Amino acid sequence: MTPESEKLNQQESPEMPCAGPKNKTAITAAKASTQNDTQSEGSRLAWVLLMGCAVRLCAFVLFPDLISHYLSGCVELSTPVTSYKRLAEGLHLCAHDISPFDGGVFHQSPLLLLLFKAFYYLPEFFTNLVYVGADALVALILAKLAASKRIQQQQRIQQRGPAVPGEIALSCSPSMVAMLYLFNPLSLGTVLVRSTIVFSHLAIAAALLAGLDGLANQAVVWTAVATHLSFYPVMLVAPIALMSAARSTATGNQLKSIALTVAKFLFVLGAMHAVFVALYGMQYFTATFDFTLRVADLQPNVGLFWYFFIEIFDEFRLFFFVVFQLTALAFAVPVSWRFRRKPLFAATMLVGIISALKSYPAWGDLALFLGLLPIFEELLKYMQYAFLSANLLMYGIGLAPVFWHLWIEQGSGNANFFYAATLVYVFGQITLLFDLGSAMLRRELDIHHPETRARPVIQE
Template sequence: MNKRLLYSLVLSGAIRYFISISKYSKSIENHVEVSTPLNSFKRLKEGVFLYNNGIDPYIGDIFHENPFILITASFLLNNFADFISLIFIFVDLVTAVFIFYGTKGISKKNFKKQQLEVSTYAEGTEEIQFNESDINNVPFYCALAYLFNPYSILNCVGQTTTVWSNLILSLMVYALSKELKLLCLILLALETQRNFYPFILIVPIALAFSENSKSKNINRLMTILLFAGIFGGLNYLAFIQMSSWKFIDSTYGFIIHCRDLTPNIGLFWYFFTEMFDHFRQLFLYTFQLNTTILYLFPLTLTFKESPEFLLTILLSLITIFSSYPCIGAIAFYMSLIPLWKRVSPFMSHNFIVMTTFLVTSILGPTVYHLWMYANSANANFYFGVTLVFSTSQIFLLTDLCFAYLKRKFCLSHGVSFDKTMKLSLE
């Protein structure tokens, strides 16, 4: 293993461990920025307790994880209850390792693809081209972006199930980079079972696996159908385990209908708290379309030649617009952004985005405390902060997309060019 990565794993693991045994760990676990009704460790333990006592945890409105996580959590809590915090830390570190090797494979692929196209590039564009050093450096930056991101650290200390979700996604990225199609689709189906929205990632995955195929459209269709079959099979296995289909409504139904309006860093809770009931369905489906297929087709048409970049953008959009977002999911998509290092010279809003992230990350918990505990603020204050926080993420994504397109243009036309305009007056 890369020595730099090993040292980083040890240091980040130590940071996670010392925070998890500190007096602040319980406070972190209870923060709405970290825990949501979908990923809360408290709700997970409640679901396991009900399951172990022969009560269906999906009957009430407490537990919303899929049956596979329920069974895994039951095994861990029954046999390794004293080591749960260490298990979460270990899983988080393994996630960073798979991010490293997954992005390394993607970096190699980008470099090889560039070698085939370099003859079409304009002169003087070497600085914005992928080079051989990126194959080792970029994956390390991606791993660092996850290991030392405050969001991923707080997510790990809070022991949310998003830690496991990030592991599944990192394994999926690794399988994609190694062209392990079946494994990649199984992992995507598992994550879709847990979080619903990732089903749209089948589009960049289908594009990626069809790049070297002669019949691309047929290959893509077969990939989508295979994913649908695996997803259906996993749900049937869950039905066999639970002897009931009630988990469908408690997982997908809960996410789609946004039944719990506990405040979080997303946009759903405030709107539907204020919404008149007779408008709820209309806006609910509008919001869900915005999270899933609204941007899927235009982004696919624009970035179809780079499925991995499309995957990064779609992951980001899912995180921003989902009904129960959390900072742990933000940490994962941020770890993929260094993969596009050569795009960064064309990004123009870095300072604004970084400053907004910093200010809102500090101001959010502060305003929430003033609202809930000090009674000196209200929901408008907190939602205002989360709205700016979401806007900063949108600025980051739009900046990244435009930078990618600018780099693509400059590779073909040159980094610097003259544009002469002639105006004739008669």
């Protein structure tokens, strides 16, 4: 060996043994940092959930008169198909061996009767605990959805880099998502009036989480439960089927997976229907699904149906019922297909459409839609009308109780006052939906065609 080669070996040999330990140390440090972040995020999420539950329980204890005399009568928070007073009436009829669907008062799913039957003879505090726990579970599931999306985004960035060149990867933390939902006044008011829409939200959120995790059977069951509780979540079958098909690569396998998911959903829904027909007869179907589709009770709410069908002539009523209901339901397939590569986003869009166009909407429906939005934090910079949408929603929410007071209590207004506030409210939701969809399309354009990032998009 020459003196030059010996010198060269002496220079290289100290570096070789050190390369392995340095890499191991860096990997260990990265894992430790990730583990610490996960633990701290978990503790923050636990505190958020505890604080949200504490606020709700304190409100139940400290302000019972406000809840019973004012909030429980708010048509903005409670509807004929979500009212706790009507649920209590149904439970009372069941306790006396009378069918709850005979009197024309109870129009909610028999699932709620089975759930609350055990709490009928217990103090009211336990019922409040059920509502608070269900709302906390919704927040927890939303946080898990955000965490799952965050992990997928980090893996994609490590493998292929940022989706949009030069973009700073930001994601709303799971604890922040839970906090934005729990401390939203709309979700808080929904729990305080004990609206049964909370359990529909729980079923919807559980279906989305199960679908995102690849648990197709659980997602189908939860979607069927949500449909039985509120009917309109039937639209979510399309994105749930796409989530199940996303794990198949071949087109034929994807179509088979979609068809199988839809068949499973119809089977579960049919089995539930058969069980309840055996228990309560076809009266239950007339009082629940048929009641919702026909909009048999035209009590004012924050939707579009009630005022229009008060004014319509009877001979045209059936035609416009079909038109209005199809307007809401027809979005399921096109929205899901357009965003088929992002089924969670498609489901979020459909939740917003349900909130705006269902026959008996309430502020609680908007609370779930707003709770899903922080999961898609990367779209915020693409939204052009966020300020306008926020103002429209705040105006609609703020003016509705005022106009209701002027109309019903003071007698100095009329139905046009309240309906005008609902129009502003619904228009704010529709504006937000269009802006959100446009933001996702613009982001997809930036991903697939980076050269167009600096150009404005003009539609002709």
